[in-house]
Structures are given as C-alpha cells and as structure tokens.
Amino acid sequence: MPMTPIAPKNNMTPLIGAEYLKKLELNALLEITTAISQNVSKEDLYKIFKFTLKGNHLIKKVALFVKENDNWECATHFGGHIDFSKVNNELLESIPKHVHEPRGKYSLIFEDFDVVLPVYHKDNVLAYVFVDGDETFGEELRNERFDFIQTLSNVLLYAVENKRLFAKQLEQQALKKELEIASKVQSQLVPKHFPNIRQSQFYSTYIPHSTVGGDYYDLIVADEDTYYICVADVSGKGIPAAIFMSNFQASLRILLSSSTSLEDTVKQLNRHIIKNTQGDHFITFFVAKIDLRNKEIEYINAGHNHPILVDKNTLEINYLSEGCTFLGAFDELPKVKSNTIQLKNSVILLYTDGVTETFNENYEEFSVAKIEEVIKDNIEKPLSNMHKDLIDQLNIHRGTKPYSDDITMFSVSLSDF
Numbered sequence: 001m002p003m004t005p006i007a008p009k010n011n012m013t014p015l016i017g018a019e020y021l022k023k024l025e026l027n028a029l030l031e032i033t034t035a036i037s038q039n040v041s042k043e044d045l046y047k048i049f050k051f052t053l054k055g056n057h058l059i060k061k062v063a064l065f066v067k068e069n070d071n072w073e074c075a076t077h078f079g080g081h082i083d084f085s086k087v088n089n090e091l092l093e094s095i096p097k098h099v100h101e102p103r104g105k106y107s108l109i110f111e112d113f114d115v116v117l118p119v120y121h122k123d124n125v126l127a128y129v130f131v132d133g134d135e136t137f138g139e140e141l142r143n144e145r146f147d148f149i150q151t152l153s154n155v156l157l158y159a160v161e162n163k164r165l166f167a168k169q170l171e172q173q174a175l176k177k178e179l180e181i182a183s184k185v186q187s188q189l190v191p192k193h194f195p196n197i198r199q200s201q202f203y204s205t206y207i208p209h210s211t212v213g214g215d216y217y218d219l220i221v222a223d224e225d226t227y228y229i230c231v232a233d234v235s236g237k238g239i240p241a242a243i244f245m246s247n248f249q250a251s252l253r254i255l256l257s258s259s260t261s262l263e264d265t266v267k268q269l270n271r272h273i274i275k276n277t278q279g280d281h282f283i284t285f286f287v288a289k290i291d292l293r294n295k296e297i298e299y300i301n302a303g304h305n306h307p308i309l310v311d312k313n314t315l316e317i318n319y320l321s322e323g324c325t326f327l328g329a330f331d332e333l334p335k336v337k338s339n340t341i342q343l344k345n346s347v348i349l350l351y352t353d354g355v356t357e358t359f360n361e362n363y364e365e366f367s368v369a370k371i372e373e374v375i376k377d378n379i380e381k382p383l384s385n386m387h388k389d390l391i392d393q394l395n396i397h398r399g400t401k402p403y404s405d406d407i408t409m410f411s412v413s414l415s416d417f
Contacts, residue, residue: 284302
C-alpha cells in the first residue's frame, strides 16, 4: 500500500504516513481488545500497552501511573531516566484532573514529559499517562497521537478496573459463603432446646455482633443426676474460629464423658489448643459440674467473666471466680484449681464480656452491679423475664451506640434443695 509521507521539520527525511499510523493504531486497539476478551492478566495488558506505544515512531517516552488500593504505582514505562521511587502519592494527587499540562510544572521528575493524560472511571481518576512526543512531526499530528493514547489508555484501564471490581465481587461472594458456612457450624454448637432435668430450668440468649461470633455455651448431660454447663469466648472470627470452637466442643464432650476430673479436663483442653493452633487462638472458658444427688456445684473458671450465683432466699451473691488463666497461652497451665459450693435454691448466670462491655455514649461499660440488680429483681420469675429485662437494660444503657461484641447469656434456675 502506498504511504503518504509526512513532511518533517528541519529538513528531516520522511518517516511514515498518517494513513499507515491509523492502521497501526486500529491494529493496536484490536490487539488489546482481543486480549481483554481472552481475559489476560492486567500485567500482560500493561505489556501490550507498552509495546504498542513503543512501536509508534511519534512517541518517545511514556510513564503510566495507576492507582491501586489508594496508592499510586508505575505500571509500565519506557524512555527517559526517571527515578520513579521519588514519585509518591502526594505528588500524583496534586495533579489537576485535566489534560495537556506543560512539562515539569508539578515536579522536575516529569520534566522529560510534555503531556499528562488522566484516565477516568466516572468521576475518579484511575491513572495518569505521562507522554513525550516527537516535536519534529508538528503539533496537529502529535495531538492526534495523544488522542490515540487517551483512547488506548481508557480501553486498558477500564478493563483493569473491571477486573478489579470483578475480583472484589468474587472476594465478597467468597466471604459471604465463608460466613454462611461458619454461621451454620456455629449454630450447630449451641443447644437449641434444653432437656427436662429435675430441679433445673434453663434459658439462653445469643445476639451475634456480626454474622459469625466467637461465643459458645453448652449443656452436657452425664446422667439423670449430673450435668455440665459451660460458656466460652474464643479469639478470632469466621470459619477458622468456628472450626476451632467446633473442635474444642468435641474435645470437651469426649473428656467430660470420661471419668477425668475437671482439673484434668481443663489441662488437657489447654494442651489440645496449644497443639492445634500454635498460639493463633486462645479462649476464656468456664465449666461447672452440677451434682443433683450430692447437692453441689464444682467449677473451674479459666479467665472468663465471673458467673454470678444468687441465693433465691437470701439474695446472697457468689462470684464463680476460682480456676486458672485462659486457655492457649501456656504449654502447661501454671495453676488449676476447682472450687465446690453446696447447692441451694439459686439462679446462676453465665455470660460473656459482650454484656459488660456494652458502652453508652460516654464510653461507660454496663456494670456487673446492674446485672446483679436485674437478677435480684427477677429472682422469683421465669428465666425468660430476667433475660428480657437484661436486654432491655442493655439497650437503654447503650442508647444509640451499637453493641461492640457478641451478647451471650446462659442461665440456670435450681429449686427444691
């Protein structure tokens, strides 16, 4: 095909025709759109962009800066000798959002370039293309080449942005699926219905702070006269925490089904946590053995909020605080001690720190004293009344502030002792 030569300035030899350049540009657009349709990586798209412009005789130098996660990065460049390490976020953010800025206006770093072309997505600047064209070809032809670069850059960056948004959508879908799985695992951990056990009534309230919380409570029946109650709060969220808690529950149930003491049970649980998590999780834990035959409660508190035991007749309060440090911190627990109390007609409330760490507008916590007051006010009423009253008081206390953690309460009412 015959080419129409372009008359160069300064008596230079004609290099290439405008019609042929147009054909090259169309081929370049075809190449990059084909690559986009084939879902090539953004790195490969940047390479195509670079070599397309590098093959254009009117383009001497190019630097493409792209915004990734609020940080500006040089995606590709050729020509010139620029110290790109000096190009920081503040410098790129200072550039006005319009085209054809004079060379070196914003920094000597860009003195090799005479045009900066912004690439938009809606009202947001996705990228800046710094360009230096060959001045010997005249203003009109150079401007046409800049229009081509602008078009090519828009096609490229739109594709990269769509890849980012699609990846983000996939990530959100994966997270949603993960939370659904973790929520299902967690829902299987806690009892939905309590068995009928003589002299005992049970009630629970669980309000997760998010889709998946880190709280756990349980009732484990040993025989018609013996059962265990427990509550725990595990560090971490999501599937790892849910799987960990599921594993913890299984280990606890196996250990409690044997004849091991509470002290040995807690020590073995600690070893199990250390072995399986390598310090990634720790857990506060309370477990109590209710012995209806001998009319006593034996318990160990492993760093958990102190459950409250209130005598129905005298309103005397016992804090179930004896035990050890939380589990998962030490290879061997330094000290484990259980405590035994004779049972009376009582109410026992187990709860997690989401209750006491409910803050009001002045960042004041919901106090243990207020919990005790609610228990006493409802001591002769069904446990459901006490739980409702506690939630009402928590909501009054927090006002417009949201809950900062999971809310878990598990209570037992003991009678006829």
